[in-house]
Amino acid sequence: MALTSKGHFKIGNAEFLAKSIKPSFDSLASENSGRTDDGIMHIYWVKRALRKWDIEMPPCTSSEASAILSLVQGKDYNITIWDIKSNSEQTVHVYTSNSNAECYSGVIMNGLYQGLSFSAIELGD
DSSP: OSSSSSEEEEEEEEEEOOOHHHHHHEEETTTOOOTTTOEEOOOOOEEEEEEEEEOOOSEEHHHHHHHHHHBBBBBBEEEEEEEEETTTEEEEEEEEEEEEEEEEEGGGGEEEEEEEEEEEEOOOO
Protein backbone atom coordinates (compact mmCIF):
# COMPACT_ATOMS: atom_id res chain seq x y z
CA MET A 1 0.00 0.00 0.00
CA ALA A 2 1.49 3.32 -1.06
CA LEU A 3 1.98 6.25 1.26
CA THR A 4 -0.48 9.09 0.80
CA SER A 5 2.31 11.69 0.47
CA LYS A 6 6.06 12.12 0.87
CA GLY A 7 5.55 13.58 4.38
CA HIS A 8 4.02 10.32 5.58
CA PHE A 9 5.77 7.20 6.83
CA LYS A 10 4.59 3.82 8.06
CA ILE A 11 5.74 1.56 10.86
CA GLY A 12 4.02 -1.76 10.36
CA ASN A 13 0.46 -0.92 9.30
CA ALA A 14 0.36 2.39 11.21
CA GLU A 15 0.76 5.45 9.00
CA PHE A 16 1.96 8.78 10.41
CA LEU A 17 2.24 12.32 9.10
CA ALA A 18 5.53 13.97 10.05
CA LYS A 19 6.08 17.68 10.58
CA SER A 20 9.47 17.24 8.92
CA ILE A 21 11.62 14.42 7.58
CA LYS A 22 15.31 15.16 7.05
CA PRO A 23 17.20 12.44 5.19
CA SER A 24 20.97 12.14 5.47
CA PHE A 25 23.62 9.70 4.32
CA ASP A 26 26.78 8.46 5.97
CA SER A 27 29.51 6.19 4.63
CA LEU A 28 31.43 4.00 7.05
CA ALA A 29 35.11 3.25 6.52
CA SER A 30 36.99 0.33 8.06
CA GLU A 31 39.40 1.03 10.93
CA ASN A 32 42.12 -0.15 8.52
CA SER A 33 41.52 2.96 6.40
CA GLY A 34 43.96 5.82 6.65
CA ARG A 35 46.82 7.72 5.11
CA THR A 36 50.10 5.90 4.53
CA ASP A 37 53.58 7.38 4.99
CA ASP A 38 53.68 8.37 1.30
CA GLY A 39 50.60 10.58 1.80
CA ILE A 40 48.14 8.39 -0.10
CA MET A 41 44.71 7.92 1.46
CA HIS A 42 43.43 4.33 1.46
CA ILE A 43 39.74 3.91 2.22
CA TYR A 44 38.22 0.49 2.78
CA TRP A 45 34.48 0.98 2.76
CA VAL A 46 32.31 -1.05 5.10
CA LYS A 47 29.05 0.55 3.94
CA ARG A 48 28.41 3.42 1.54
CA ALA A 49 25.44 5.78 1.78
CA LEU A 50 23.96 4.43 5.00
CA ARG A 51 20.56 6.12 5.22
CA LYS A 52 19.19 8.03 8.19
CA TRP A 53 15.94 9.96 8.59
CA ASP A 54 15.51 12.58 11.34
CA ILE A 55 11.77 12.70 11.87
CA GLU A 56 9.91 15.40 13.79
CA MET A 57 6.26 14.89 14.58
CA PRO A 58 3.61 17.64 14.74
CA PRO A 59 2.25 18.60 18.18
CA CYS A 60 0.59 15.57 19.75
CA THR A 61 -1.10 14.41 22.92
CA SER A 62 0.74 12.40 25.53
CA SER A 63 -1.06 9.22 24.39
CA GLU A 64 -0.03 9.86 20.75
CA ALA A 65 3.56 10.54 21.85
CA SER A 66 3.54 7.34 23.90
CA ALA A 67 2.21 5.34 20.93
CA ILE A 68 4.94 6.48 18.53
CA LEU A 69 7.74 6.16 21.10
CA SER A 70 6.64 2.63 22.03
CA LEU A 71 7.05 1.66 18.36
CA VAL A 72 10.55 3.11 17.89
CA GLN A 73 12.52 3.87 21.04
CA GLY A 74 15.33 1.36 21.61
CA LYS A 75 14.01 -0.96 18.91
CA ASP A 76 14.77 -2.14 15.43
CA TYR A 77 11.82 -2.12 13.06
CA ASN A 78 10.76 -1.71 9.44
CA ILE A 79 9.80 1.76 8.26
CA THR A 80 8.23 2.58 4.92
CA ILE A 81 9.35 6.05 3.93
CA TRP A 82 10.22 8.14 0.89
CA ASP A 83 13.88 7.65 -0.05
CA ILE A 84 15.22 10.73 -1.80
CA LYS A 85 18.26 8.90 -3.20
CA SER A 86 16.19 6.32 -5.12
CA ASN A 87 13.30 8.79 -5.57
CA SER A 88 10.87 6.10 -4.47
CA GLU A 89 9.06 4.69 -1.48
CA GLN A 90 11.23 2.16 0.35
CA THR A 91 10.77 -0.22 3.27
CA VAL A 92 13.97 -0.15 5.31
CA HIS A 93 15.08 -2.03 8.44
CA VAL A 94 16.13 0.67 10.93
CA TYR A 95 16.75 1.30 14.62
CA THR A 96 16.20 4.24 16.97
CA SER A 97 18.56 4.80 19.87
CA ASN A 98 17.54 8.33 20.90
CA SER A 99 14.33 10.32 20.87
CA ASN A 100 13.02 13.44 22.60
CA ALA A 101 9.96 15.61 23.13
CA GLU A 102 9.01 18.74 25.00
CA CYS A 103 5.84 19.05 27.06
CA TYR A 104 4.22 22.21 25.73
CA SER A 105 1.31 22.17 28.15
CA GLY A 106 0.29 19.82 30.92
CA VAL A 107 -3.24 21.27 30.85
CA ILE A 108 -4.32 21.26 27.20
CA MET A 109 -5.58 17.89 25.95
CA ASN A 110 -4.22 16.11 29.07
CA GLY A 111 -0.67 17.04 28.05
CA LEU A 112 0.40 18.41 24.68
CA TYR A 113 3.87 17.64 23.36
CA GLN A 114 5.77 19.45 20.65
CA GLY A 115 9.11 18.69 19.04
CA LEU A 116 8.72 14.92 19.38
CA SER A 117 11.58 13.66 17.23
CA PHE A 118 13.59 10.53 16.60
CA SER A 119 16.08 9.19 14.10
CA ALA A 120 15.44 6.10 11.99
CA ILE A 121 18.92 4.77 11.16
CA GLU A 122 19.41 2.03 8.57
CA LEU A 123 20.77 -1.20 9.99
CA GLY A 124 22.31 -2.18 6.67
CA ASP A 125 22.62 -5.50 4.88
